[in-house]
Amino acid sequence: MVTNKEIASKLRQIADLLDEQRANPFRVSAYLNAAKTIETMTEAVEDLLGREGFSALLELPGIGEGIARSINEYVMTGRMSRLESLQSGHDPIALFEQIPGIGPRSAHRIIETLHIDTLEALELAAHNGRLNKVPGFSTKKIALVQTWLAHVLGFRRPRFEAQQTIAEPPVELLLKIDEQYRKKAQAGELPTIAPKRFNPTGEAWLPILHSSRKGWHFTALYSNTERAHQLDRVKDWVVINFYDDSHHEGQHTVVTETRGPATSKRVVRGREKECSEYYAEHAVKGDAAGIGFSHGS
Secondary structure, eight states, rough: OOOOOHHHHHHHHHHHHHTTTTTOOOHHHHHHHHHHHHTTSSSOOOHHHHHHHHHHHHHTTTHHHHHHHHHEEEHSSOOOOHHHHHHOOHHHHHHHHHTTTTOHHHHHHHHHHHHSSSSSHHHHHHHGGGGGGGGGGOHHHHHHHHHHHHHOOOOOOOOTTTTSSSOOHHHHHHHHHHHHHHHHTTTTTOEEEOOOOOOOTTTEEEEEEEEEEETTEEEEEESHHHHHHTOOOOOTTTEEEEEEOOOEEEEEEEEESSSSSSSSSSTTOOOOOHHHHHHHTTTTTTTTTTGGOTTOO
């Protein structure tokens, strides 16, 4: 049985990692306050969920929907993917393989096609049409993924919303965050952190940007993944994590396109069509020119 102490410990670990990344202090406090709430409960969270369901978490002091989903995920699976993502040492293949119907090959396809590595990001992809682009994912298979994720993450969607998409930042905003990050990183204007992976000397070399725009809060940093190092794309691939005031979280990777009509332009993986439409719409005005430059130009 999952104990309240375990859950509180995981939430505090998230708070510590966010603090290391110099995230918004209010966000750090949100996880610390949630940990305190869980730790002081007289009833086990697992029992509360079993009796009253996910909505009962939202009635607890200091626990919004985003944090509640992480708690529910941990009770259901024994994992907290938000924590694993921040630790940058988790295995996304193993994470996705726990979903019924997804084996190693399908998990690899998800990662290679969409460049995502969390359950939250996968849920976004399952509901906004991006998962349809992954080979082998039929409408029926995607529906099964949606059902499993809804159970594990605790998110319940009204029937009338079934055909709607989950809100996430527009590509224009993501591209502007990407541009801001790369310009400031190149100019040495950003604070740096020491990533735990692929950093044997413990050097603080990874620039990090925190920014808030139009109701969204962003953290951008170069992709310090095995794949990025293998392909020498660390300083080209930019991972943008985002969340809103309810701590609904998501992630996208922005890269320099190497083929097709958008060659040399920056595109948001999984949302290439929207990027093409954005560039076409702004081509005459010329106000997207700055976003289109490739790293190092």
